[in-house]
Amino acid sequence: MQLIDGKATAAAIKAELAAEVEKMVAAGQKCPHLAAVLIGHDGGSETYVNNKVKACEVCGFxxxxIRYEDDVTEEELLACVARLNADTDVDGFIVQLPLPKHISEQKVIEAIDYRKDVDGFHPINVGRLGAGLPCFVSATPRGILELLRRYNIETSGKKCVILGRSNIVxxxxxxxxxxxxxxxxTVTVCxxxxxxxxxxxxxxxxxxxxIGQPEFVTADMVHEGAVVIDVGTTRVADETRSRGYRLRGDVKFDEVAPKCSYITPVPGGVGPMTIAMLMLNTMSAAKKEFYD
Structure with missing residues (x-):
């Protein structure tokens, strides 16, 4: 069994991006600019956005x-999106989800200029992905693909089973x-x-x-030599931890890992790759690789 180290892989990708930014700046080009809009004070969202800001610093972006309180109106948020769309210095931006219940997430997503949609949620990017055309791919799926590629895991002709049918993963x-x-x-979605x-x-x-259920996948569900990618990150109460919780994946790691050829841990697997892929998407936006 080999552990797939998402943390180390993400760090390598950020270092590659930082080197590329140095070359861009030396050639007289501007560095990539990523903006984030955060509404309210949800702990998970706060942490995720702060990690994105730190990643930008590491990459030289x-x-x-841009922060709003929970009572921001839909009209105010859409006006913010319009300003970011029009700002030529901003290469890409994200509106951190989930949004307050009085705001339509779909309306906000569709208002984002698809050429700056580095989250890959806009229907144009989703449609282009389905058609096999160049586009921004949402960060978690792209991160999984990048892990498989960097660990030289053969995918062609293999049977891939995906547990979960969310629009994001x-x-x-x-x-x-x-x-x-x-x-x-050959893909099956369950x-x-x-x-x-x-x-x-x-x-x-x-x-x-x-699938979003901690330790859902058990050893009897996995055949010998399988590659297992765990996307789950559920907070489970743990009074022995200073934070009062620990992160659990969708896979019962201790019993599944011995059967695998490769497996991602939680934390330290897919999670770190998500932000690294957002950085890659932002670089693509700055270079206008997909859209003129």
């Missing part, structure tokens, strides 16, 4: 953080893994209502757990 990852230029795999879920998992050469 310019970063901007399951669906885009399925599209990537089935496309010839990316995963070139969810909580899949009658043969356990049997499908047992057949997987590559099993991706993104």
């Amino acid at each position: 310019k970063s901007s953080l 399951g669906k885009p990852l399925a599209s990537l893994m089935m496309q010839k230029q990316y995963g070139d795999s 969810h909580s209502h899949s009658v043969t879920l356990k049997e499908e998992c047992q057949r997987a050469d590559i099993l991706v757990a993104a």
